[in-house]
Amino acid sequence: xxxxxxxxxxxxxxxxxxxxxxxxxxxxxxxxxxxxxxxxxxxxxxxxxxxxxxxxxxxxxxxxxxxxxxxxxxxxxxxxxxxxxxxxxxxxxxxxxxxxxxxxxxxxxxxxxxxxxxxxxxxxxxxxxxxxxxxxxxxxxxxxxxxxxxxxxxxxxxxxxxxxxxxxxxxxxxxxxxxxxxxxxxxxxxxxxxxxxxxxxxxxxxxxxxxxxxxxxxxxxxxxxxxxxxxxxxxxxxxxxxxxxxxxxxxxxxxxxxxxxxxxxxxxxxxxxxxxxxxxxxxxxxxxxxxxxxxxxxxxxxxxxxxxxxxxxxxxxxxxxxxxxxxxxxxxxxxxxxxxxxxxxxxxxxxxxxxxxxxxxxxxxxxxxxxxxxxxxxxxxxxxxxxxxxxxxxxxxxxxxxxxxxxxxxxxxxxxxxxxxxx
Amino acid sequence: xxxxxxxxxxxxxxxxxxxxxxxxxxxxxxxxxxxxxxxxxxxxxxxxxxxxxxxxxxxxxxxxxxxxxxxxxxxxxxxxxxxxxxxxxxxxxxxxxxxxxxxxxxxxxxxxxxxxxxxxxxxxxxxxxxxxxxxxxxxxxxxxxxxxxxxxxxxxxxxxxxxxxxxxxxxxxxxxxxxxxxxxxxxxxxxxxxxxxxxxxxxxxxxxxxxxxxxxxxxxxxxxxxxxxxxxxxxxxxxxxxxxxxxxxxxxxxxxxxxxxxxxxxxxxxxxxxxxxxxxxxxxxxxxxxxxxxx
Numbered sequence: 001x002x003x004x005x006x007x008x009x010x011x012x013x014x015x016x017x018x019x020x021x022x023x024x025x026x027x028x029x030x031x032x033x034x035x036x037x038x039x040x041x042x043x044x045x046x047x048x049x050x051x052x053x054x055x056x057x058x059x060x061x062x063x064x065x066x067x068x069x070x071x072x073x074x075x076x077x078x079x080x081x082x083x084x085x086x087x088x089x090x091x092x093x094x095x096x097x098x099x100x101x102x103x104x105x106x107x108x109x110x111x112x113x114x115x116x117x118x119x120x121x122x123x124x125x126x127x128x129x130x131x132x133x134x135x136x137x138x139x140x141x142x143x144x145x146x147x148x149x150x151x152x153x154x155x156x157x158x159x160x161x162x163x164x165x166x167x168x169x170x171x172x173x174x175x176x177x178x179x180x181x182x183x184x185x186x187x188x189x190x191x192x193x194x195x196x197x198x199x200x201x202x203x204x205x206x207x208x209x210x211x212x213x214x215x216x217x218x219x220x221x222x223x224x225x226x227x228x229x230x231x232x233x234x235x236x237x238x239x240x241x242x243x244x245x246x247x248x249x250x251x252x253x254x255x256x257x258x259x260x261x262x263x264x265x266x267x268x269x270x271x272x273x274x275x276x277x278x279x280x281x282x283x284x285x286x287x288x289x290x291x292x293x294x295x296x297x298x299x300x301x302x303x304x305x306x307x308x309x310x311x312x313x314x315x316x317x318x319x320x321x322x323x324x325x326x327x328x329x330x331x332x333x334x335x336x337x338x339x340x341x342x343x344x345x346x347x348x349x350x351x352x353x354x355x356x357x358x359x360x361x362x363x364x365x366x367x368x369x370x371x372x373x374x375x376x377x378x379x380x381x382x383x384x385x386x387x388x389x390x391x392x393x394x395x396x397x398x399x400x401x402x403x404x405x406x407x408x409x410x411x412x413x414x415x416x417x418x419x420x421x422x423x
Numbered sequence: 424x425x426x427x428x429x430x431x432x433x434x435x436x437x438x439x440x441x442x443x444x445x446x447x448x449x450x451x452x453x454x455x456x457x458x459x460x461x462x463x464x465x466x467x468x469x470x471x472x473x474x475x476x477x478x479x480x481x482x483x484x485x486x487x488x489x490x491x492x493x494x495x496x497x498x499x500x501x502x503x504x505x506x507x508x509x510x511x512x513x514x515x516x517x518x519x520x521x522x523x524x525x526x527x528x529x530x531x532x533x534x535x536x537x538x539x540x541x542x543x544x545x546x547x548x549x550x551x552x553x554x555x556x557x558x559x560x561x562x563x564x565x566x567x568x569x570x571x572x573x574x575x576x577x578x579x580x581x582x583x584x585x586x587x588x589x590x591x592x593x594x595x596x597x598x599x600x601x602x603x604x605x606x607x608x609x610x611x612x613x614x615x616x617x618x619x620x621x622x623x624x625x626x627x628x629x630x631x632x633x634x635x636x637x638x639x640x641x642x643x644x645x646x647x648x649x650x651x652x653x654x655x656x657x658x659x660x661x662x663x664x665x666x667x668x669x670x671x672x673x674x675x676x677x678x679x680x681x682x683x684x685x686x687x688x689x690x691x692x693x694x695x696x697x698x699x700x701x702x703x704x705x706x707x708x709x710x711x712x713x714x715x716x717x718x
Contacts, residue, residue: 003440015716092715096445096552099712105445119550122472124479133472136465137551165479 003108004070005189005220006094010103011067013089013244063089065244067103071189071237076211076221078231078238078252080259083386085241087224091115094191094222109188109220112138116193118178123167127158127177130166134181148184155206156180171377183210190214191222232256256332268297270387275314283319284372284380287349288312291368291389299389303361303409309354311370313381319374320344324352327369329385335366335407342376359411362404363393454708458554465553469561474568488572492528496520503648512650512681515584518591521577522675523647526609529570530667531638533613536562538620538634541714548715555711556704559618563610570606581678592680601677608670608692611700618703622710646671652682663688666695 064086071077081087092098094105095113120137121130131152135145145152153159156176158169166174192211211234214221225231231238232252239249240259248258269290272278278285292308293301301307311324325339340352367388372381478485496517503509504516511519537559541548544558585591594601624630645667646654654662662668669685669692676684 007441092549093445095550097549098715100445100447102447104447106441107443107445108440109442111443113551116550120547122476124476125472129471129475133468136462136468137547137553139462139553140464142464142467 003073005073005108006071006111006222007106008067008069008103009106011064011090011093011100011105012062012102013064013086013093013098014101015061015063062244064093064100067246069239069246069249071220071222073108073220074218075237076223076235078235078255079222079224079241080231080238080255081241083384084243086244087241088193089244090241091191091193091224107189110139111189111191112182112185112187113191114138114182114193115191117175117182121166121174121178124165126165127162127169131177131181134178135185138182138185139187140185145181152180152184155183155210174377179207183207186214187219189220189222191224193224267387268292268299268389278314279383280313280372280381283316283374284322285314285316286311286370286372286381286383287314289368289370289383289386291387299387301361301389301391303363303391303393304358306358307356307361309356309368311352311354311372312349313352313372314349315345315347318344318346321373321375322350323373323376325371325373326354327371328356329367329369330362330364330407333407335361342373360408361391362406362409363391365390451705451709454704455554455556459556459560462553462557466557466561466564469557470564473561473565477568485568485572488569489576492521492524492573493576495524499524499648509649510653512652514591514679514681515589518580518584518589518679519650519675519681520648521580522678523645523671525570525573525577526605526671526674527642527645527647527667528573529566529606530609530613530670531642532566532569533563533610534617534620535635535638536566537614537617538624539631540617540621541625541710542621542631545715548711556618556707559614559621559707562617563614567610577678594677594680598677601673605670605674605677608696612666612670612696615696615700615703618707619699622703622706622714625710625714641665641667650675650682663691666692666699668692 067090079087079090089098091113092115093100094111095115097115118130118134120134122133125133128149131149132142132145136142153162156173156179158173158177161169161173166177169177190211211221211223221234223231223235235252237250238252238255240247240255240262242262247262248255269288271288272286275285275287278287280286288310289312290297290310291299291301292310294305309326309328311326313324315322321342322345323340323342325337327337328335338354365388367385370381370383370386371379374380499520500516503520504511540555540559540562544555548555581591581593620631620634624634642648644662645665646662651659651662651668651672669688669690672682672685673689673692676682
């Protein structure tokens with residue numbers, strides 16, 4: 001085996017929960033004043049404890065614990081894990097956005113990370129200006145960008161609008177331009193989050209191709225994805241994370257199988273009772289998602305009955321375009337997508353109920369991605385595989401009782417017309 | 424909760440050849456200034472972005488830089504000179520106040536704008552690494568646009584009074600050397616204090632409002648609307664302790680020739696500025712590594 005490009009030793013990250021503070025001096029003062037008078041904390045949260053904080057009954061949670069692994073040079077290395085498994089924390093440490101609590105990471109060569117495309121894009125600047133700005137944020141020198149400018153522009157396919165402010169771009173053009181810069185970074189090590197989930201199919205293919213080129217030229221790629229099919233195709237090695245610990249590392253197909261075996265959990269409902277730790281930001285907070293079958297939350301549903309996927313969220317400020325979207329996934333790929341119409345909304349709690357008709361799903365295991373979106377392009381909340389459920393079928397009126405393949409099994413009529421008389 | 428130390432990393436025989444090591448904490452003197460130098464292109468990109476963003480969005484932006492100090496100065500002229508009869512060392516009041524507000528505004532703007540660095544850039548800082556120091560440094564540089572506009576206003580006023588035969592004595596010889604030095608000090612002092620505030624307010628964001636208020640008050644603790652020469656002895660020590668005092672007084676002497684050049688006062692300002700800047704950068708570097716966990 002060649003020299004490792006990344007060597008991780010004893011890497012751990014501790015997050016402190018609970019006493020995160022209210023972020024405001026006035027609130028903390030008020031809290032202190034209540035405590036002095038023996039009153040209840042006015043900001044404490046009543047209700048069920050967050051799933052994550054209850055684990056271990058402590059104010060601390062190990063987002064990552066004692067990771068030891070090496071990424072060989074020139075390989076595509078996949079990181080697989082559920083939500084909350086510690087993937088994002090690992091990426092943040094590798095990208096130097098946050099520091100580990102202990103342990104260390106050693107890196108050979110220039111490391112660039114893409115946790116998002118188009119970081120730092122400014123709407124008032126033209127496409128060309130943003131190319132330079134974004135390139136510089138990602139660590140490129142000005143002349144380096146200038147020398148690759150033609151190539152980048154050609155890759156993005158937005159050459160005609162290069163001197164137009166990006167605020168007038170369509171979201172697709174925006175993403176193309178942003179990815180084009182990232183694709184031409186040419187670091188020795190590239191850390192990629194699921195940025196490939198955006199853009200049209202043709203563009204996705206080019207991105208995947210670009211990544212394979214990067215790997216083919218002796219450089220190393222770290223790839224985090226929920227797209228198990230993409231992981232199997234692109235990566236050679238990988239590791240599985242679960243609750244901050246490494247479940248295993250090795251050849252990618254073995255790792256995907258290991259992940260599939262260990263990740264089935266089937267909860268009908270996930271709630272975030274603590275608004276501070278609910279996924280989201282200062283605009284949108286996801287509060288609950290659930291699968292409802294016949295008026296009851298249920299992780300097991302019948303394919304011959306309609307099914308509700310409910311998304312509850314808080315909107316913290318009035319906004320003209322709020323929408324949500326869901327991906328329904330099975331066997332590591334997306335079966336279908338649904339979205340709500342963007343609406344202008346006042347602050348408050350909202351429920352989006354996706355009604356999935358009877359006779360659409362196949363009898364298999366599905367999981368759900370949830371997105372809360374502001375202004376059509378800002379994915380404020382991204383929760384992947386946040387819950388999953390098992391679709392079952394009633395006793396079948398057929399001679400064939402074996403498995404039926406397909407991501408969906410819509411009720412499709414077959415009309416029967418004899419063409420030639422047989423008598 | 425105590426954190427047990429990790430076992431030391433195995434020392435492989437082919438040790439070395441690592442380009443980057445990511446570790447938990449850094450010492451107080453790991454300032455990563457070499458990184459800042461490596462990212463210098465980004466500094467100019469940010470300056471360019473701020474410039475374009477301001478000028479594309481408003482036509483009033485640059486005019487405001489011109490009107491705001493002029494109105495303030497007129498107000499001072501009426502209140503402090505006209506009503507309160509605060510002496511202006513024999514200078515036309517308008518010139519005297521302009522010579523104070525021009526450098527003060529640059530310092531105050533640098534301070535207040537850099538003091539919200541972490542809050543304003545949380546999104547960007549959460550997605551990609553670059554030396555965080557680049558952001559406040561770019562603010563200090565883009566604020567120069569405002570300073571230059573105000574300096575031109577001041578220069579026009581000097582020209583106008585000179586043509587009217589007013590007895591002004593700009594230190595023509597010292598100006599080309601002195602003015603840039605003073606400007607550097609103003610920027611560094613504003614940056615240093617802004618860095619401290621931004622680092623200390625990552626936990627309590629509403630303290631940022633206090634900064635606005637404190638800066639307004641601090642102006643009265645600095646000889647902006649009054650000359651140092653009229654400060655009574657019992658307050659004088661405190662006013663002279665203020666590092667801005669030496670800078671403003673020197674600025675006024677340099678452009679208008681009032682009073683005498685006080686090398687001690689300026690020396691004190693230089694030492695304070697360097698100390699505050701160093702301390703600011705040190706605190707900032709400490710905080711930048713962990714602040715993403717607190718928001």
